[in-house]
Amino acid sequence: EDQVTQSPEALRLQEGESSSLNCSYTVSGLRGLFWYRQDPGKGPEFLFTLYSAGEEKEKERLKATLTKKESFLHITAPKPEDSATYLCAVTGGTSYGKLTFGQGTILTVHP
């Protein structure tokens, strides 16, 4: 069964203080690892897709990386508007099309 574990559950940063969020996964035959951002009262918003170990994607202050067992979302010099819940999800080869999420990391950036 596909499993996704995110850490930490919550992270509080000062504006400009860089850090990383972790997503550990167990899946048979990774078909995609996805990062989403969710603001309160809204649906998740897609950020990145990673398919193979060593792959990296960047968007503004965010950079996602992937190894065979985990993914990191690096946040460089965060701003208060980066405050949100960040979700990680995977699809694997044993359950065709099934998309499994982790519990998320609540990020708060203080000015």
Add this chain to the structure above:
Amino acid sequence: NAGVTQTPKFRVLKTGQSMTLLCAQDMNHEYMYWYRQDPGMGLRLIHYSVGEGTTAKGEVPDGYNVSRLKKQNFLLGLESAAPSQTSVYFCASSSGRNYLMNTEAFFGQGTRLTVV
């Protein structure tokens, strides 16, 4: 471009009542999903579909039924609502691309359901 639209946005049900949540997508996507989100528990998959006429169980399917009679629509039914089904429900869809590389899913804005 509407994307993924959920109907209704809010609903209050009495225990034992039934209702159907409608999800519609206009992106010609093959895959569709229903999730529930509860505080501290993330997004949990209820049911999903990899094409018109197909459905499959997710992590928490009990008490729910689904149908995908048309490619663009995915319906979630509660036959006899219980207070434990109070939650925020999200629908999502993705193109699927191919068996080896799944594409990202796009989400609706959610339905907030309260069962009293």
